Amino acid sequence: MTYKAIYLILSGLIISGTAQAAEELAFCGQRVQGGLIAVQKDNIYKVYQNGKEVAVSEEGDFLLSFDRDAPLQQKITILNNIPEKDYPQDNYTFTLNPVQWDIQKIKGVAQNKVTPSKKDQDEILRENQSVRKALTENNSKTPYWKNGFIEPLKEYRISGKFGGQRIINEIPKSPHRGIDMAAPEGTEIRAAADGVVKLSGGNFFYSGNMVILDHGQSLHTIYAHLKDVNVKEGDEVKQGDVIGIVGKTGRATGPHLHWGASLNNTRFNPKHLLELEKNEYCQKI
DSSP, X not given: OOGGGGGGSOOOOBOSOEEOSSSOOEEEEOOBTTOEEEEEXXXXXXXXXXXXXXXXXXXXXXXXEOOTTOOSEEEEEEEESOGGGTOOEEEEEEEOBOOOOOEEEEOOOOHHHHSOOHHHHHHHHHHHHHHHHHHHSSOOOSOGGGGOOOOSOSSOEEEEOTTOEEXXXXXXXXXXXXXXXXXXXXXXXXXSSSEEEEEEEEEETTTEEEEEEEOSTTEEEEEEEEEEEOOOTTOEEOTTOXXXXXXXXXXXXXXXXXXXXXXXXXEEOGGGGGGTTOGGGXXXX
């Protein structure tokens, strides 16, 4: 079932939140910190989330993400495509559900990966610049994401959750911005959805070899610590295509896949990508 078809079978459940517009919005996903929702409305000119413009497809579909520490109060402003009436706007406000994040202690990481040298800091800068460029520049306008998502590994063990703060070798670090999926080295990694390769390889300080896929409208998925990469920048991939194999490159204590997701360079929990086609997560606001 494609994403578009979901709106034909919405349950019509209205959940809490204040809407100053007469028309309800159909959406799928969970309104939680670290979450993602997909919204559809006809005849849209522009959409703003807390004052920041978000991309809208020609069919009126758009995505809203909420990072780990997103404010619980959210405001959505929609300018309707009626130029002769000065693009009248609808305002929607709603509350996110807070999430209690995990604290994880990791020992045995090479000390130069915890306290980088000057040379390593230069490599970290290269990594940050490369990743930011892939996530923010020349994004595809094709909404590949509407065809849905799958998990990138068929079998795995969760070794690191999104949002949890890691204490590495007793030193507190930034919160985790993806899911760590432990699997044997050499396990095939599949593209979670159709898209275009924006970054391939790199052998970066933290992420090792990685792949970033562009799924349209500034939505990306991130695959890190790969042993080998099977795609190159600019390739078009289909959901389920093998894009690389599990490794332990970069800052890793064992073979695993770091799976991440980003919308407008805001990281959110990638598991919420899997909910966009599930009817139990489709409601109205």
